[in-house]
Amino acid sequence: MLACLVRKRMKFSGNLVQTWKLGGVGASARGRRRMSSGAEAVVAKERADCVVIGAGVLGLAVARELSRRGREVLVLDAAASFGAATSSRNSEVVHAGIYYPPNSLKAKFCVRGRELLYRYCSEHGIPHRKMGKLIVATGASEIPKLDLLMHLGTQNGVAGLRMLEGFEAMRMEPRLRCVKALLSPESGILDTHSLMLSLVGEAETGKTTFSYNTTVLGGRVEGNQIHLHVAETRSLESWNGGESLSQMQQLELIPNLVVNSAGLAAQALTKRFHGINHRVIPPSHYARGCYFMLSGSRGPPFDHLVYPIPEEGGLGVHFTVDLTGQVKFGPDVEWIDGVDDISSFLNRFDYVVNPKRAEKFYPEIRKYYPELKDESLEPGYSGIRPKLSGPKQPPADFVIQGGESHGVHGLVNLFGIESPGFTSSLAIAEHIATRFLK
Missing domain, CATH: 3.50.50.60 (FAD/NAD(P)-binding domain)
Incomplete structure (x- = not known):
């Protein structure tokens, strides 16, 4: 039985x-x-x-x-x-709880989940690092959006948030370029496997x-x-x-x-x-996100995670690093139409990263990391997001x-x-x- x-x-x-x-x-x-x-x-x-x-x-x-x-x-x-x-196809980032409307399930469970996750990792020897994150405004027009994120994070009870002027953030990260930044010390990375x-x-x-x-x-x-x-x-x-x-x-x-x-x-x-x-x-919507790895680097360019202002469908092409020191940028957002049952049942999605997508990555990354060299990005991996809102719709x-x-x-x-x-x-x-x- x-x-x-x-x-x-x-x-x-x-x-x-x-x-x-x-x-x-x-x-x-x-x-x-x-x-x-x-x-x-x-x-x-x-x-x-x-x-x-x-x-x-x-x-x-x-x-x-x-x-x-x-x-x-x-x-x-x-x-x-x-x-x-x-x-197994994500950024391996522990989020603080900044981006989500107050009293939403995403806000509630992210803040509580982060606390439980760090505690679990510490108690069970799971490799992790609370390295902090900088969300950056690279132009004056993005500053109001950064102020909104500060407000949301504060409302959600995220501790330690601090708004930095551009020179303060660039003093912390000399290879960074921005006009203002939001520091989130509670963000981090872990070994998902x-x-x-x-x-x-x-x-x-x-x-x-x-x-x-x-x-x-x-x-x-x-x-x-x-x-x-x-x-x-x-x-x-x-x-x-x-x-x-x-x-x-x-x-x-x-x-x-x-x-x-x-x-x-x-x-x-x-x-x-x-x-x-x-x-x-x-309704179900699907968005593919690709990651590119940084090659030819002697080490990560930043000590913190670096995120741009969020875009439609995602958090923007951001910088992160895994616990082995491998640098990766991503994900982008590519909406997928016409997904049939067998594809979703058996995970028969197309996870191939087209090298040509790097052409769109370079200008986005150089907004905050202008030293990024040509031909330094290599295809990494991709993941599919199970979304409840589609293009031009507010996040669900x-x-x-x-x-x-x-x-x-x-x-x-x-x-x-x-x-x-x-x-x-x-x-x-x-x-x-x-x-x-x-």
Whole structure:
């Protein structure tokens, strides 16, 4: 039985469906589905306590927190390992909580999450550095926007913010050019892989089981409870959108609590939950962000993170550095249209960094780092942001959606968890456990 497997706290990181097929998990019930040939295939039905869909940093944080509170947790992810999508393709920056409207979820969870994150990193030996950040105005027209950020950060309770005149900032960073700057001493960097690995370990030490290469196809509401339709990821590899996904179902899970932390696929998945009011599902938008690495440098040009004034869809092409000293600039914003279900389900996005995009990076970076040399940027990596607002639209807040919105008991949908989602992860997990565990 699945419940028995979890109770024994087995460190299971294989495939749930394949394990059932091989007899490693017994079925508590049997259902049937019609195969394309007309024959009927047996579909196992399993009960579970808590199911977390998605093993990104947020899913891992939620699983850890639920497990800490004594719950049995099953984490399902379509990829072969944790953190395969957005969580491994970001700036690795710990945000302070400056950019977001007061009382918004982004402001609340970023500030609280930063505190929890630094504490966690210190207690668990996760490499990190609170190096501080300078948000810079490179022209007089940007100063009012910098003043607004100072106001927002102060309203959000970010400690230590200080406005600097240009000469003060350039005294701190001699290679910087700006007319004014906002100093955020609470900002920093961390090793994202080490953090996620630690969260996995803590979750497994508790009552969490991981099943990779396992895709949640959709589900249905039955008796005000969500039933999840599950299949091996490899069974979808040849899917072209023509055949119904429901025909590929190999397992049915009946959990007490489901946390949909599917990130890029969260909305597409929720639309496949039959019996839910789909009008409450927010629209999904996708923005690719590319990073370029600095080559031929003997060391980072700055001791602080350096950010320009935010742009539409992002925080601007900024300077950051990882804990090995590798300098990177990015991300930019490239809106992506026409994303289909299979791309979001199986993370089949185009992550290739076109070297020609560097042509747009040079002038943006030279606004605050004029010494940047020609031909010094090399393609790095890219990530996709799961956004709730599109081009020319104001930024949207996080959406944490429970039964009061969609009417289904025990289902929590997490939508639009982009930046500062990584910084906010432990705080969001804390909130979910406190609000939805009964």
